[in-house]
Every structure is written in structure tokens, then in C-alpha cells.
Amino acid sequence: MTELTVSKVPFEDLLTRTRSGDSLAREELLRRCMERASRLVKEPKRKAMVEKIGARPSDISQDSLLKVFQHIDRFKGDTEGEFWGWLTRIVKNEATQTYRHSTRQQRDVMDTVPLDSKDALAVKARGPSPSQVTAHQEEWRRVLAAFSWLAEQQPDQHQALSMFYLDELPVKAIAESLGKTQKSVEGLMQRGSRALRSYMTEEPDEDGPLTPEVAAMRNEADAAYCRYLRRREAGEKVDVEAFVAKHPSCAEELRGMLQWMPRLRALDPSRNS
Numbered sequence: 001m002t003e004l005t006v007s008k009v010p011f012e013d014l015l016t017r018t019r020s021g022d023s024l025a026r027e028e029l030l031r032r033c034m035e036r037a038s039r040l041v042k043e044p045k046r047k048a049m050v051e052k053i054g055a056r057p058s059d060i061s062q063d064s065l066l067k068v069f070q071h072i073d074r075f076k077g078d079t080e081g082e083f084w085g086w087l088t089r090i091v092k093n094e095a096t097q098t099y100r101h102s103t104r105q106q107r108d109v110m111d112t113v114p115l116d117s118k119d120a121l122a123v124k125a126r127g128p129s130p131s132q133v134t135a136h137q138e139e140w141r142r143v144l145a146a147f148s149w150l151a152e153q154q155p156d157q158h159q160a161l162s163m164f165y166l167d168e169l170p171v172k173a174i175a176e177s178l179g180k181t182q183k184s185v186e187g188l189m190q191r192g193s194r195a196l197r198s199y200m201t202e203e204p205d206e207d208g209p210l211t212p213e214v215a216a217m218r219n220e221a222d223a224a225y226c227r228y229l230r231r232r233e234a235g236e237k238v239d240v241e242a243f244v245a246k247h248p249s250c251a252e253e254l255r256g257m258l259q260w261m262p263r264l265r266a267l268d269p270s271r272n273s
Contacts, residue, residue, distance in 0.1 A: 157192030197256030
């Protein structure tokens with residue numbers, strides 16, 4: 001089989017030959033994958049996300065292709081549609097993970113103050129400085145904007161979170177008021193809290209099926225979130241950071257789900273005047 005003829009081979013045959021060790025078939029499959037991955041990375045939403053952190057779309061597509069061909073033995077499908085679906089999930093996951101890693105590094109740098117810096121050596125003022133007041137107001141506006149966005153996008157989730165955190169109603173009372181089961185209310189609050197986390201961290205919503213690892217992590221975070229609600233329901237005062245520390249495998253996701261509504265309440269000027 002020549003390079004000219006291999007370009008005309010049907011996809012399923014190409015995949016079979018690649019699996020059997022045909023080098024020409026593998027090169028042709030790589031060429032087709034490169035074209036598809038390049039188009040996926042250049043889709044407007046994904047391209048904007050990648051460029052926002054200073055990454056190059058070509059780097060994302062190349063890293064994705066490396067994973068595809070490193071783990072091609074894990075692909076159990078036989079059709080062209082199944083293969084492109086698998087490739088698409090890998091590209092989306094690679095773009096999302098690159099974005100998260102970069103933004104996490106940026107936050108770590110911002111949160112790190114050298115011990116010999118002026119900030120570390122300065123004596124704390126008795127009251128907030130003008131810059132601290134401005135930062136407080138700006139954070140309040142950001143959290144409020146996120147909550148207003150949720151009200152427009154998912155009013156049921158917004159209402160459930162508002163009744164629990166701001167009106168301080170128990171889940172049972174919220175369920176009765178909304179005509180739903182307690183489990184349904186917990187689900188609304190889980191999804192609403194995750195949506196707020198994505199909005200505040202500027203992380204994109206993941207399209208399509210989640211990877212098994214991400215799905216397992218989210219399931220664990222959801223279960224922990226429900227335990228948190230039930231402990232609050234029982235009248236217990238739960239320290240968020242201590243609670244999160246007991247769930248290291250989903251700590252970042254869980255912290256993001258738990259922190260923004262209490263933060264909204266704490267920042268509310270009407271409660272601090």
C-alpha cells in the first residue's frame with residue numbers, strides 16, 4: 001500500500017490497519033487526526049479560552065494527539081463516529097486542564113508574598129485601608145454579579161441557594177415551599193454552587209461526557225456537599241476549610257462549591273453596616 005492509496009482507505013479499515021502495526025496507516029490516521037484536532041481547538045469558545053492564558057492552539061492539539069496515540073489501545077470502538085467522539089473528548093479535556101493548571105498557578109503566585117517584602121514586614125493597620133475597602137467592594141460586586149447571573153440562567157437553583165444561605169431556612173422548609181423533595185433541593189443547590197464556582201473562577205463549562213476521573217471527583221464532591229448540608233441542617237456549625245480538608249481528592253471542587261454563598265453573605269454591606 002502506497003501513501004497515495006492509503007489516503008483513500010475508509011476510516012474503519014485505516015483504524016484496523018493501524019492497530020495491526022501498519023506504519024503507513026498510522027501516519028495517515030495521524031494526518032486526519034491533526035486536521036480534526038486543529039479544527040476543534042480553533043472553535044471560538046475553546047480558542048478564546050486557550051489564548052486567554054497565553055497558550056497556543058497548536059500546543060493543545062499536539063498534546064492531545066500525543067495522548068490519543070499513546071492510549072489508542074484503550075479505544076474500544078470500531079466506527080469513525082466513535083473515534084472522533086473519543087478524540088473530541090480528549091481535546092476538550094486537554095484544553096480545560098491546561099486552562100485550570102495555568103489559572104491555578106496564577107492564583108498561587110498572587111497568593112504568595114515573599115517574607116522579606118514590604119507587605120510582609122509592614123505592621124497591620126488598625127482599620128481597613130482605602131485599598132482594602134475598594135477590594136472588598138469589588139469582590140462584593142463580582143459575587144453579586146455571579147449570583148444575579150445564576151438568577152437569570154437557573155432561577156430554581158438561585159432561589160434554593162438564596163433561601164438556605166441568605167434567608168437561613170432549613171432544606172426541609174425550602175422543599176415544602178418549592179413543592180419539591182429534600183433530595184431535589186439538595187440537587188438544585190449542588191448544581192447552583194458548581195455554576196457559581198465556574199463563574200467566579202472563569203472556568204468554562206465542560207461540554208459532552210466527562211472523563212471517568214472527573215466524573216468520580218464530581219460525584220465525591222456532590223456527596224460531600226450533601227453531608228455538609230445535613231450537618232448544617234442538624235444545627236451544627238461547620239468550618240468549611242476543616243470540612244474540605246477531610247476530602248483531599250475533591251478539595252478544590254468542594255471548596256469552590258462551598259465558599260461563594262457564605263462569602264456573598266459576609267460581604268453584603270447591609271449586613272456589615
